[in-house]
Amino acid sequence: MKVQIEDKEFSCFLEYEKIKKRTRLLGIQLNVDYENRVPVFIGVLNGSFLFMADLMKEVHVTAEMSFIKVSSYMGQDTSSGVVKSVIGLDIDLKGRDVIIVEDIVDTGITLSFLLDVIKKHEPASIAICTLLLKPQSLQHEIEEIAYVGFEIPNEFVVGYGLDYKGLGRNLRDIYRFVPDPTDT
């Protein structure tokens, strides 16, 4: 199946059923790893909203949840790189087991910045749970990335929370951009 968003055509890449299955397994893993602890899940908006919702339905340990936003200089269809600030961090994270929930880790620049900010709050532990990871794009190893839904090639994807020019977050499946071979 294909979708058209503004000037670009995208083709289906990861169906929701497959995302759901993988999310269930991540949940099982988290339930084991955080048994008898009360972790704080921090979803990074906007991209993580659907993944966070589906993931939390699979997590059965007593948990706290919150959302933050990382404001950055806006890029169009690639990572913007320059990060400014974190908005909405309203929980005391000192001594807590923190799990950051991300839609996608591309270069890792956003995440590195976020980790620096969160580490200043002296949590007991920090782990990253990301639905998607682009290993070929990652600029340096981030040891906190403990839970990965899918490793994907270095292509632009949209849907299931991820946007193209602010659009397409509501798509149920994940689509990838297919360059038109006739384009120069």
Ligand code: 5GP
């Ligand atoms: P970073 O390069 O810092 O790891 O990624 C920063 C942000 O760029 C991600 O949180 C996400 O919002 C956006 N991004 C990176 N790759 C993609 C992609 O393939 N599709 C979409 N929609 N956003 C992406």
Ligand code: MG
């Ligand atoms: Mg994100």
Ligand code: MG
């Ligand atoms: Mg975006």
